[in-house]
Amino acid sequence: MLAPERFAEWVTGHVHEDKLGRRYCYHSRSDAHSVALCGFVWEDLLASCPVLRSQAESGDVVCGINVSFTWATSAKTKTLDLAIGPPESPTQGAGLGPVRKAKLREVFLSCEAKSVMTEHGKSQPRVFDELSSSHEIVHHGDQRALACGITVVNIADSFISPLRQREGKDTYVSPHKQPGVAGRMIEHLRGLPIRDEVGQVGFDAYATIVVSCTNQVGDEVRVWTEPPAPQPGDADHYETFLKRISDFYSVRFG
Numbered sequence: 001m002l003a004p005e006r007f008a009e010w011v012t013g014h015v016h017e018d019k020l021g022r023r024y025c026y027h028s029r030s031d032a033h034s035v036a037l038c039g040f041v042w043e044d045l046l047a048s049c050p051v052l053r054s055q056a057e058s059g060d061v062v063c064g065i066n067v068s069f070t071w072a073t074s075a076k077t078k079t080l081d082l083a084i085g086p087p088e089s090p091t092q093g094a095g096l097g098p099v100r101k102a103k104l105r106e107v108f109l110s111c112e113a114k115s116v117m118t119e120h121g122k123s124q125p126r127v128f129d130e131l132s133s134s135h136e137i138v139h140h141g142d143q144r145a146l147a148c149g150i151t152v153v154n155i156a157d158s159f160i161s162p163l164r165q166r167e168g169k170d171t172y173v174s175p176h177k178q179p180g181v182a183g184r185m186i187e188h189l190r191g192l193p194i195r196d197e198v199g200q201v202g203f204d205a206y207a208t209i210v211v212s213c214t215n216q217v218g219d220e221v222r223v224w225t226e227p228p229a230p231q232p233g234d235a236d237h238y239e240t241f242l243k244r245i246s247d248f249y250s251v252r253f254g
Helices: 003-013 032-048 050-058 120-141 180-189 238-253
Strands: 062-070 077-085 109-116 146-154 205-212
Touching: 003 032, 003 205, 032 050, 032 062, 032 077, 032 109, 032 146, 032 238, 050 238, 077 120, 109 120, 120 146, 120 180, 146 180, 146 238, 180 205, 205 238
Parallel strands: 109 146, 146 205
Antiparallel strands: 062 077, 077 109
């Protein structure tokens, strides 16, 4: 089971309780979902890239989640959702598990993780700009590094947004005009540039994962594989994402 299915299963069983005592599977003010997704992506990368797995087993590289890193060449500092590279200290040792806020000497690979669960149209410019900024900062710091991105897009017909709830009021449910709003977001994100060589502009690998999530505790969260979700072979399909990373990583850092 790859990261999209594991992530959907994780969200189904996750419970976040807000200050009003209301319970949700997903809360936009929490990074728990991003941390979980990045962990699943890391495990898929280990399975798909033998070079990376060998380096991780020997302790030559580690995986960090929510890593603050400053590139010496640009003096830019960014918190990376997922980052892979040689540890700042050899004492961090070998291990295949991701480390929260690991200290890295260099970034070989970074991955920006975004989610669009509701207000798809309103979110388009913000998410696009944040993703674009992420690969620009990474490549400005090191052209050889792999800058990757992944976005979870919700295709459920409705969503209970924690940010729309008010004390003493009935639960507010946001309606979604699906599959149109999800499809437009997916297509919008296909405008992100993808590069094939060092020196070009864009992500080295990018994927959109589509899920159906009402954010109602007890409702199953499902991975949506039919159109408008990316299809096998598409540039933004998750398995394409894994293959590009494995191929590029093996050539650049093997």
